[in-house]
Amino acid sequence: MRSSGRAGSVFRAATLLLLAVAPLAGAGGFRLDDGLDSLRTKLRSADKWRRAEAVEALARVGTDEAWELIVGALADPKGEVADTAQLVLAALGESEALEQLGKEGGLRADEPLVRARAAEVLGRRATAPPVKWLERALSDDEPEVRRMAAWSLERLGRAGKLDAKASEEAGERLAVRARTERDPLARARQLAALCALAPRSAPPVLEEARRHRERIVRGAAAALLAQVLSPEEAFARLAPLASDPAASVRLVAWESLAGLRSRAAAALLVERLAVEREERPALRLVELLQGLSGLKHRRDPRPWFDWLKTLPTDWKGSSTVPVAAIADLAEHTQALLAGLPIESKRVAILIDLSGSIWNVRPDGRTRKQVVDGQLRAALEALPEDARFTLIPYTGKPYPWKTELVEASPARVREAARWFEDCKEYGSGNFWGAAMLALEEPEVDTLIVIFDGAPTGGTHHRLELIGPLFLEQNFARRVVLDLVLVDAEKHAERRWTELAQATGGKAVSVSF
Secondary structure (H helix, E strand, C coil), X not given: CCCCCCHHHHHHHHHHHHXXXXXXXXXXXXXXXXXXXHHHHHCCCCCHHHHHHHHHHHHHHCCHHHXXXXXXXXXXCCHHHHHHHHXXXXXXXXXXXXXXXXXCCCCCCCCHHHHHHHHHHHCCXXXXXXXXXXXXXXXXXXXXXXXXXXXXXXXXXXXXXXXXXXXXXXXXXXXXXXXXXCCHHHHHHHHHHHHHHCHHHHHHHHHHHCCCCCHHHHHHHHHHHHHHCCHHHHHHHHHHHCCCCCHHHHHHHHHHHHHHCCHHHHHHHHHHHHHCCCHHHHHHHHHHHXXXXXXXXXXXXHHHHHHHHCCCCCCCCCCCCCHHHHHCCCCCCCCEECCEECCCCEEEEEEECEHHHHXXXXXXXXXXXXXXXXXXXXXXXXXXXXXXEEEEECCCECCCCCCCEEXXXXXXXHXXXXXXXXXCCECCCHHXXXXXXXXXXXXXXXXXXXXXXXXXXXXXXXXXXXXHHHHHHCCCCCEEEEEEECCCHHHHHHHHHHHHHCCCCEEEECC
16 A cells, blocks of 8 residues: 655655666666566566566655565665665665664574675665664674664764764764774774774774774775864874875875975875885875875886975975876886786786686687686786786676786796686676675775676676775775676766775776
8 A cells, every 4th residue: 555645755866876777788668657566576577687677666665675585685685676775775865765674574583694784785875864773783792784774874974963962972983893893894984984983982982993903904094094083183193194004094094194285294294105116006106196296206216305305394285287298107108908008016907707708709719718818918917926816707706716816927827827727707796706805805906897787796886896896995996997798888988986985097998
């Protein structure tokens, strides 16, 4: 039965969906006159695209029963369906739809992934949920649920959707929670939520975090200190992190120091450039200095030291960013993968082995054989002090090595032969492969060769993959470089935007 007074709200929901949810790849369309029983049947279809269509159509029905079915779709085993439900629930403004997220199909579900999806949705909605729901989720047994709950609190707080009292009280509890959290990623996100909700309570907690044994926690502190301290205090606490043993922590600290736009911060960045030996971090240092100065100097620290001598003590940085110079920083790079410069010496290369790579070209070779040759040439051009691994993937990743190994001639030959012999076939689970690659703490760059259309795995919708990848990456700054093979234009645009948001680039090729 349709609830009373819903016509206007259903129209608003439909409008929001048209704006917020991109067309489903492979979807066959739905009729606005589909009834609830028809859509319930469609949700039981063996075809994942029909189930995803049903989720979108249920939003137009606008009843409690329809919203309950949408929340239930968060548990669908296919990412194409569950992601669609996640996006639909974020767009719906009705309080009844929100209530369903707090029940057994959402935050109280048995499956941890469903609880994590529900917790994440709550931070996307236009209206805030009861804060107690997210605070309860902060005590969940599953680290990902705790992390998503903290992220939602952070987003709601930064968007001004929580009243001052609720925000302050939640922040006080976060100050305790962030000190005791054992999972590094969850603790990092709780620190960010604390800074958003109760910045006055954050400094002592961040002080502990910047000395933590886990690099992700130190990286989070480096990202957040300047948000809650005066520039002078932030500089004093960031300076030691600028020479942290972990390159990922150094990177985050340098970016925060650059944000201070002071002469002292610039001097410290120049000093680090003179001693930094890692390739990707050194390039990032130059980018930051170019952005601060408006100059086009490169890796040689001597002209940067000369520049420092010209700066007054009260200098506050330039607003000019020499984009052309930044784009040319790695012109010297010898290793190219399908036209993409490999600018890192700590790289994981992900290759999608789903259907399209096995297509036969007019010359009789498959695309896979073309990639075989491109990959071998790129690996042979790596400097021997580089470290790398290969992670081809279908429905799951098939790593050559779970840790990075040196690019010695013997290892390069071994890796190239192994990939050439790889015959895996199936769907293309980008998310699973990327998450596996990020488990290697040494990796600073992911290079992905794919067609830009993920299939299978936990996440399929680009509207979710982008924000979720950046959420994982905020305390680390891993660069995402992409080789997009015959990608559709809309996917090419979205993936390029994501790559650029990480400091990476995308090249489009045709095999």
